Amino acid sequence: MSAVGSFPLGAATTLAELAADPHPRLARLRAHEPVSWLPELDGWLVTRRDLALNVMRDPATFTVDDPRFSTAQVVGPSMLSLDGDEHARHREPFTAPFRPREVRVGFASFIERETDRLITALEPAGAVELRRAFAGPLAVAVVTEALGLVGTTADTVLSWYDSIVRSVSDITAGHEAAPAGAEAYARLRAAVEATVADPGTASLLGSAAERLALPEVASNAAVLMFGGIETTEAMITNALLHLLRHPDQLALVRDDDGLLDGAIEESLRLEPGAAVVDRYATRDTVLGPATIRRGELVTVSLSGANRDPAVFPDPDRFDVRRENARLQLAFAHGPHYCLAAHLARLETRIALQRLLERLPALRLDPARPATPQGLVFRKPPTLHVLWDSPA
Numbered sequence: 001m002s003a004v005g006s007f008p009l010g011a012a013t014t015l016a017e018l019a020a021d022p023h024p025r026l027a028r029l030r031a032h033e034p035v036s037w038l039p040e041l042d043g044w045l046v047t048r049r050d051l052a053l054n055v056m057r058d059p060a061t062f063t064v065d066d067p068r069f070s071t072a073q074v075v076g077p078s079m080l081s082l083d084g085d086e087h088a089r090h091r092e093p094f095t096a097p098f099r100p101r102e103v104r105v106g107f108a109s110f111i112e113r114e115t116d117r118l119i120t121a122l123e124p125a126g127a128v129e130l131r132r133a134f135a136g137p138l139a140v141a142v143v144t145e146a147l148g149l150v151g152t153t154a155d156t157v158l159s160w161y162d163s164i165v166r167s168v169s170d171i172t173a174g175h176e177a178a179p180a181g182a183e184a185y186a187r188l189r190a191a192v193e194a195t196v197a198d199p200g201t202a203s204l205l206g207s208a209a210e211r212l213a214l215p216e217v218a219s220n221a222a223v224l225m226f227g228g229i230e231t232t233e234a235m236i237t238n239a240l241l242h243l244l245r246h247p248d249q250l251a252l253v254r255d256d257d258g259l260l261d262g263a264i265e266e267s268l269r270l271e272p273g274a275a276v277v278d279r280y281a282t283r284d285t286v287l288g289p290a291t292i293r294r295g296e297l298v299t300v301s302l303s304g305a306n307r308d309p310a311v312f313p314d315p316d317r318f319d320v321r322r323e324n325a326r327l328q329l330a331f332a333h334g335p336h337y338c339l340a341a342h343l344a345r346l347e348t349r350i351a352l353q354r355l356l357e358r359l360p361a362l363r364l365d366p367a368r369p370a371t372p373q374g375l376v377f378r379k380p381p382t383l384h385v386l387w388d389s390p391a
């Protein structure tokens, strides 16, 4: 294909490299081929922030609504896989509880309780792997609370989630999906129906069911679950890793609690939990140096856009006082901007505040280093930490 000749850096880029240590390669792509054809991806990769915004702001040209989208193959059409009026129809019934004020009133005390419960359980040990012992369970508990499924525990939600993720990954890898995903989804659907039918509960799902058909409520419930577990686990883990790796920045935050929000934005900028979002061209179009053909995959690198030196000077530096860190695109942009960004921010803020308050001298375990990994979802596989436990 002629695109290979025009995009030598893209041709030399491997997915393994992007999964392991993407930033040096993304910087070279952004400088020389800001929209590049990657044969290994079989698609375009967009790494410059202005061009990333152009894609995410224009769903008529760059849509999510394509049969190749693996999540929709498992859970059916939802806000995540639709555009235009249908997208708005699916999304609107779910927006109210995720507005800033509603998030504070509706979730803050639940998150505080849950965070304290998890820390109390691990406090005496003086050492733990924080991703599995803390960030993951907290993320699952909050999504379970948000869904409000009658008679369903966080453990059940996690088991459904694991099965559905496995099916989506099978499809993404070109295999047939294991049946467990469809079974888990059927159970989630039944729980949604039971919740909507329960006269005793005024729930998010119940009010959505006033405007959407039951299968549509279930698909969007699955997307809330899908969107809220791995990403939030990554957001909390990455933020802790950044702070613990930079003791000077941690000291600033300890001195001035107000800088915690800056630290969280800066961590989202440097290592967004979801590193890419996918779109499909609905027509032939030109984007920066690329002539894109109808039907081609266009992957936006949120990680690439977030280190664009045109917007973020000295982009690889973790700076909790960076004034424009909130211009990061970890929650995407445009009509698919993360529905629950305020909730994810509140959850991460409470998690970090409580861990730093309650675990004295919290630090990384020098014997077990942590590094973010992953092509789509990026986080360290483990985050081993130590603290001074009470004698």
Ligand code: HEM
Pocket: 064, 079, 080, 081, 091, 142, 143, 223, 224, 225, 227, 228, 229, 231, 232, 235, 268, 272, 273, 274, 277, 278, 330, 331, 332, 333, 335, 336, 337, 338, 339, 340, 341, 343, 344
């Ligand atoms: C409680 C936690 C969360 C929930 C319930 C949640 C839910 C959702 C939902 C329902 C959407 C689809 C919106 C639409 O298509 O209109 C979405 C989009 C998105 N979310 Fe979240 N999310 C959560 C946390 C996060 C976190 C922590 C991140 C990243 C750090 C994240 C990144 C994204 C991105 C990048 C998209 C856009 C996908 C695209 O444009 O294709 N989310 N989220």
